[in-house]
Amino acid sequence: GAVVSQHPSRVICKSGTSVKIECRSLDFQATTMFWYRQFPKKSLMLMATSNEGSKATYEQGVEKDKFLINHASLTLSTLTVTSAHPEDSSFYICSARDREGPAQETQYFGPGTRLLVL
Amino acid sequence: GQNIDQPTEMTATEGAIVQINCTYQTSGFNGLFWYQQHAGEAPTFLSYNVLDGLEEKGRFSSFLSRSKGYSYLLLKELQMKDSASYLCAVMDSNYQLIWGAGTKLIIKP
Numbered sequence: 001g002a003v004v005s006q007h008p009s010r011v012i013c014k015s016g017t018s019v020k021i022e023c024r025s026l027d028f029q030a031t032t033m034f035w036y037r038q039f040p041k042k043s044l045m046l047m048a049t050s051n052e053g054s055k056a057t058y059e060q061g062v063e064k065d066k067f068l069i070n071h072a073s074l075t076l077s078t079l080t081v082t083s084a085h086p087e088d089s090s091f092y093i094c095s096a097r098d099r100e101g102p103a104q105e106t107q108y109f110g111p112g113t114r115l116l117v118l
Numbered sequence: 119g120q121n122i123d124q125p126t127e128m129t130a131t132e133g134a135i136v137q138i139n140c141t142y143q144t145s146g147f148n149g150l151f152w153y154q155q156h157a158g159e160a161p162t163f164l165s166y167n168v169l170d171g172l173e174e175k176g177r178f179s180s181f182l183s184r185s186k187g188y189s190y191l192l193l194k195e196l197q198m199k200d201s202a203s204y205l206c207a208v209m210d211s212n213y214q215l216i217w218g219a220g221t222k223l224i225i226k227p
Binding site: 006034042043044046049091093106107108109110111112114 | 153158159161218220
């Protein structure tokens, strides 16, 4: 099946610093990648949709200047949390759509990145 | 507005069968997904239904009725490792996934 990796899996940083999270599709090309965040015992919240070679589309209420997304290639998208604050502490998950897969619109998820801002 | 409803929590016994229901109201429909999510991990894909009927895959089956806006995930021969949250998600007319809050399934010996 389609494999998506995410790095780092866990990061602790000081308030005010920036953190970059990478999302890679390992064995397929993903023209579209998605970034979610999830708070404890809550469902996934879509932050933005990232299309290769174009600007990301952000969901309402998500600050694009704070959560920078770059999708430079068909296998890599990055999310940078700029000037992180404790309220940004969360579980960040990326997913990629495998356009060649058996269910064309299926999203495959990376393992997630747990961010803790002190 | 768009809405996905599923029970918050269910409890079942090891070896038994459990059915997790999901009802939805969305702007358009391009398929319904079920994902499994263990605590602290990302979701993993279980099933995809776009036509009415039952899709069986091993111990797991998923059913869809588009006219009723209803789906269920059926888990047979429950194992302790099936303890997890089960997320129902519907793809709307814009190919956006609308997520339910998830059903936490607790398996007891």
